[in-house]
Amino acid sequence: MKFTDILGVFKQGKSTARSHMKNLIEMAAVDGNFDSAEFDLLKSIAKRNSISESQLKEIRSNPTKVEFEVPADPKEKFSQLYDLVHMMSIDKSIHQEEMKLSHIFAVKFGYKKERVKEIVETIQGNIHNGQNADETMKRSAFLIS
Numbered sequence: 001m002k003f004t005d006i007l008g009v010f011k012q013g014k015s016t017a018r019s020h021m022k023n024l025i026e027m028a029a030v031d032g033n034f035d036s037a038e039f040d041l042l043k044s045i046a047k048r049n050s051i052s053e054s055q056l057k058e059i060r061s062n063p064t065k066v067e068f069e070v071p072a073d074p075k076e077k078f079s080q081l082y083d084l085v086h087m088m089s090i091d092k093s094i095h096q097e098e099m100k101l102s103h104i105f106a107v108k109f110g111y112k113k114e115r116v117k118e119i120v121e122t123i124q125g126n127i128h129n130g131q132n133a134d135e136t137m138k139r140s141a142f143l144i145s
Helices: 003-029 036-048 053-061 074-089 096-108 113-128 133-139
Strands: none
Touching (some): 003 096
16 A cells, blocks of 8 residues: 555544534534533544544534535444434433434435434443444344344
8 A cells, every 4th residue: 555545544434534524513413502511422433533622622613614524434334323322311311402413313324214324322322322323333233234
């Protein structure tokens, strides 16, 4: 692999991470209440994705500058959906708009529309039971294939 190929993968990963932060911010704000638990989760996910707090503030201030991007890697795609469902349920109160948005993201990520409800419910249950994204992906393999 050439250096330019490696650089391209890095840039794609960084832009996908920025898109993911924008999606998480949208999920946190869709119910009209962006609370401290949601913000703490957002900061944690941003750190995991090498997004600084200043970059996060920039994304939150200028969301239209960040283009929606679907991760190419199936594991990353599932991980992002897991994070979105986690954000939706972190405050223990799932608003109808959050549920709709989680279904929209799942479809945009390429999951079959007829399985989306079950995928989201499976992720919710696994989050509730303390399973991480990798464990949840293994448990959901039959749904996401």
